[in-house]
Amino acid sequence: xxxxxxxxxxxxxxxxxxxxxxxxxxxxxxxxxxxxxxxxxxxxxxxxxxxxxxxxxxxxxxxxxxxxxxxxxxxxxxxxxxxxxxxxxxxxxxxxxxxxxxxxxxxxxxxxxxxxxxxxxxxxxxxxxxxxxxxxxxxxxxxxxxxxxxxxxxxxxxxxxxxxxxxxxxxxxxxxxxxxxxxxxxxxxxxxxxxxxxxxxxxxxxxxxxxxxxxxxxxxxxxxxxxxxxxxxxxxxxxxxxxxxxxxxxxxxxxxxxxxxxxxxxxxxxxxxxxxxxxxxxxxxxxxxxxxxxxxxxxxxxxxxxxxxxxxxxxxxxxxxxxxxxxxxxxxxxxxxxxxxxxxxxxxxxxxxxxxxxxxxxxxxxxxxxxxxxxxxxxxxxxxxxxxxxxxxxxxxxxxxxxxxxxxxxxxxxxxxxxxxxxxxx
Amino acid sequence: xxxxxxxxxxxxxxxxxxxxxxxxxxxxxxxxxxxxxxxxxxxxxxxxxxxxxxxxxxxxxxxxxxxxxxxxxxxxxxxxxxxxxxxxxxxxxxxxxxxxxxxxxxxxxxxxxxxxxxxxxxxxxxxxxxxxxxxxxxxxxxxxxxxxxxxxxxxxxxxxxxxxxxxxxxxxxxxxxxxxxxxxxxxxxxxxxxxxxxxxxxxxxxxxxxxxxxxxxxxxxxxxxxxxxxxxxxxxxxxxxxxxxxxxxxxxxxxxxxxxxxxxxxxxxxxxxxxxxxxxxxxxxxxxxxxxxxxxxxxxxxxxxxxxxxxxxx
Numbered sequence: 001x002x003x004x005x006x007x008x009x010x011x012x013x014x015x016x017x018x019x020x021x022x023x024x025x026x027x028x029x030x031x032x033x034x035x036x037x038x039x040x041x042x043x044x045x046x047x048x049x050x051x052x053x054x055x056x057x058x059x060x061x062x063x064x065x066x067x068x069x070x071x072x073x074x075x076x077x078x079x080x081x082x083x084x085x086x087x088x089x090x091x092x093x094x095x096x097x098x099x100x101x102x103x104x105x106x107x108x109x110x111x112x113x114x115x116x117x118x119x120x121x122x123x124x125x126x127x128x129x130x131x132x133x134x135x136x137x138x139x140x141x142x143x144x145x146x147x148x149x150x151x152x153x154x155x156x157x158x159x160x161x162x163x164x165x166x167x168x169x170x171x172x173x174x175x176x177x178x179x180x181x182x183x184x185x186x187x188x189x190x191x192x193x194x195x196x197x198x199x200x201x202x203x204x205x206x207x208x209x210x211x212x213x214x215x216x217x218x219x220x221x222x223x224x225x226x227x228x229x230x231x232x233x234x235x236x237x238x239x240x241x242x243x244x245x246x247x248x249x250x251x252x253x254x255x256x257x258x259x260x261x262x263x264x265x266x267x268x269x270x271x272x273x274x275x276x277x278x279x280x281x282x283x284x285x286x287x288x289x290x291x292x293x294x295x296x297x298x299x300x301x302x303x304x305x306x307x308x309x310x311x312x313x314x315x316x317x318x319x320x321x322x323x324x325x326x327x328x329x330x331x332x333x334x335x336x337x338x339x340x341x342x343x344x345x346x347x348x349x350x351x352x353x354x355x356x357x358x359x360x361x362x363x364x365x366x367x368x369x370x371x372x373x374x375x376x377x378x379x380x381x382x383x384x385x386x387x388x389x390x391x392x393x394x395x396x397x398x399x400x401x402x403x404x405x406x407x408x409x410x411x412x413x414x415x416x417x418x419x420x421x422x423x424x425x426x
Numbered sequence: 427x428x429x430x431x432x433x434x435x436x437x438x439x440x441x442x443x444x445x446x447x448x449x450x451x452x453x454x455x456x457x458x459x460x461x462x463x464x465x466x467x468x469x470x471x472x473x474x475x476x477x478x479x480x481x482x483x484x485x486x487x488x489x490x491x492x493x494x495x496x497x498x499x500x501x502x503x504x505x506x507x508x509x510x511x512x513x514x515x516x517x518x519x520x521x522x523x524x525x526x527x528x529x530x531x532x533x534x535x536x537x538x539x540x541x542x543x544x545x546x547x548x549x550x551x552x553x554x555x556x557x558x559x560x561x562x563x564x565x566x567x568x569x570x571x572x573x574x575x576x577x578x579x580x581x582x583x584x585x586x587x588x589x590x591x592x593x594x595x596x597x598x599x600x601x602x603x604x605x606x607x608x609x610x611x612x613x614x615x616x617x618x619x620x621x622x623x624x625x626x627x628x629x630x631x632x633x634x635x636x637x638x639x640x641x642x643x644x645x646x647x648x649x650x651x652x653x654x655x656x657x658x659x660x661x662x663x664x665x666x667x668x669x670x671x672x673x674x675x676x677x678x679x680x681x682x683x684x685x686x687x688x689x690x691x692x693x694x695x696x697x698x699x700x701x702x703x704x705x706x707x708x709x710x711x712x713x714x715x716x717x718x719x720x721x722x723x724x725x726x727x728x729x730x731x732x733x734x735x736x737x738x739x740x
Contacts, residue, residue: 198576255596256595259567263571267576393704
């Protein structure tokens with residue numbers, strides 16, 4: 001009979017699944033001695049993924065009772081956040097994750113995590129053993145709107161000005177004149193007039209980090225002490241006005257997506273690129289001219305202030321044994337040797353005082369001079385603005401304002417409208 | 427010898443295999459066979475669609491424990507918010523361009539290849555089909571590099587003739603055209619082969635008869651071939667719109683992220699932006715529901731005009 005035949009097949013299949021489940025159960029019970037933890041990162045093979053794997057392999061070799069599995073999350077910190085949401089919904093969360101600065105408040109408002117202070121208290125019986133190694137300033141990067149430390153700073157980056165020295169020399173531009181945005185504007189004009197090439201590209205990814213650096217270095221605030229948006233001030237408007245003028249009036253700055261803009265710089269069609277230090281190794285490998293970098297420009301008479309980029313490490317384990325293992329792994333990642341492997345692989349700057357001052361890092365800087373200005377900027381770095389409420393909306397509003405301004409909208413009105421829209425949601 | 431009708435019926439039935447439909451247990455069997463696909467459909471299609479519809483009445487960020495009920499506010503927002511209006515308009519522009527690039531042009535070329543070119547049909551098929559094998563991410567990156575207005579190969583080539591590539595990423599309209607061209611690169615070959623196969627199925631004897639009667643080729647195509655190939659054509663037409671709007675997502679995401687100022691965004695990308703970048707699940711669900719209704723209308727048109735007529739003809 002057909003049915004009995006079908007039933008037999010179904011029963012057969014069920015028994016195979018049953019046996020498989022049984023074995024899966026066995027393997028779990030046999031492995032209780034070793035704690036398995038997962039580490040979620042955003043580093044593709046070309047963006048330091050190799051050093052993540054190297055570090056994890058080394059850790060697993062030296063720690064018999066902990067096994068770390070690294071999982072790459074595509075689409076940077078945003079992609080990781082998306083995956084973390086699904087993980088939380090399914091109840092199977094990773095144990096340690098990288099959180100981008102722009103997501104600090106969103107992460108701390110919506111996910112369960114263990115603060116580094118609690119972890120140190122619980123597992124090391126000391127509140128400050130690990131935090132002592134960080135400067136107060138770098139710890140401030142990882143605090144949420146309520147002033148609570150969410151994770152530990154892991155990757156730091158700052159924006160710097162990369163220059164095509166061959167082109168600058170050809171058209172008689174002194175690099176010292178590029179320490180102010182007014183100087184950059186004048187140099188860009190000269191380049192355009194003499195060669196027809198563009199003078200500068202300011203990075204335009206799906207965030208306004210570089211534009212915030214410009215406003216901050218004109219004495220503007222992005223967010224005031226009350227947590228409200230405050231960038232539509234006279235200083236903020238002036239900074240954006242210079243940017244708009246370079247793009248639309250002088251036609252000396254290119255307004256184009258990030259990948260294209262960087263291609264234009266490395267192909268020798270733009271004299272300067274204002275972008276993250278993390279681009280240093282890409283630039284070093286791709287250019288056929290003499291390239292160098294210098295500290296981010298400021299507006300005349302103003303102090304340098306740059307928002308910090310990168311990420312922190314946060315503990316998302318919910319199980320005490322796993323939390324302990326993840327904390328052990330995290331502390332190991334902050335050892336000088338591990339940090340240097342990480343920074344060499346990614347181009348980020350070390351977050352701890354001891355690693356920054358280590359002889360190894362100094363040797364690395366000597367071999368990679370393009371990174372040096374970024375480390376000098378660290379003392380002038382401030383946390384990347386993360387609005388307490390609807391922070392992701394706020395970032396999108398600032399991107400929208402940039403798009404509008406660079407296509408010709410009135411700077412003051414556009415910034416004011418964006419500021420009001422953000423503040424209405426706070 | 428078979429003496430009467432009942433005997434004949436018996437004999438026929440005994441030869442035509444087990445009579446599953448007559449026994450109550452046998453009636454379950456077709457449902458059992460359908461169960462796996464029905465389950466998949468339920469879990470991956472019907473439940474998510476229902477849940478999306480449910481979520482469209484709430485404000486929620488995907489993980490907060492509470493959802494705030496807002497009634498129809500999200501739907502009102504879809505049609506009144508200027509950004510959403512812009513995105514809906516862009517979607518229409520995308521549809522028009524996609525139909526021209528991915529339906530009308532491949533149809534035209536498949537007609538030429540089928541009726542006016544005697545040789546090389548095979549190589550044409552292969553050549554047009556090759557890009558369909560590549561991922562759209564690769565296509566998007568490739569086009570972004572080739573069409574880079576400042577340092578791309580096309581810009582360098584045109585510079586020798588005193589011409590420039592416009593800054594297409596700064597203009598919504600131009601960005602839409604380029605994004606459609608990228609999907610065209612990917613989809614063209616597939617649509618071309620579908621349409622060509624349809625044309626190949628037009629009965630040879632009708633065409634031969636028309637040739638014998640001395641009817642000009644364009645009349646044969648217009649009055650005989652196109653009406654006979656209507657089923658395939660409308661299928662490709664609907665596919666062009668529904669699949670095309672999903673295909674443009676990748677180049678938008680890779681190159682423009684919907685910019686400049688939502689100029690190159692469409693309903694699908696905007697839904698993604700709301701859902702997974704801004705975590706405004708309610709807005710995203712309302713947008714998704716509106717898109718779903720639009721697609722449903724298209725499907726209705728397809729069923730009414732294509733499959734309905736077929737049944738009438740039968």
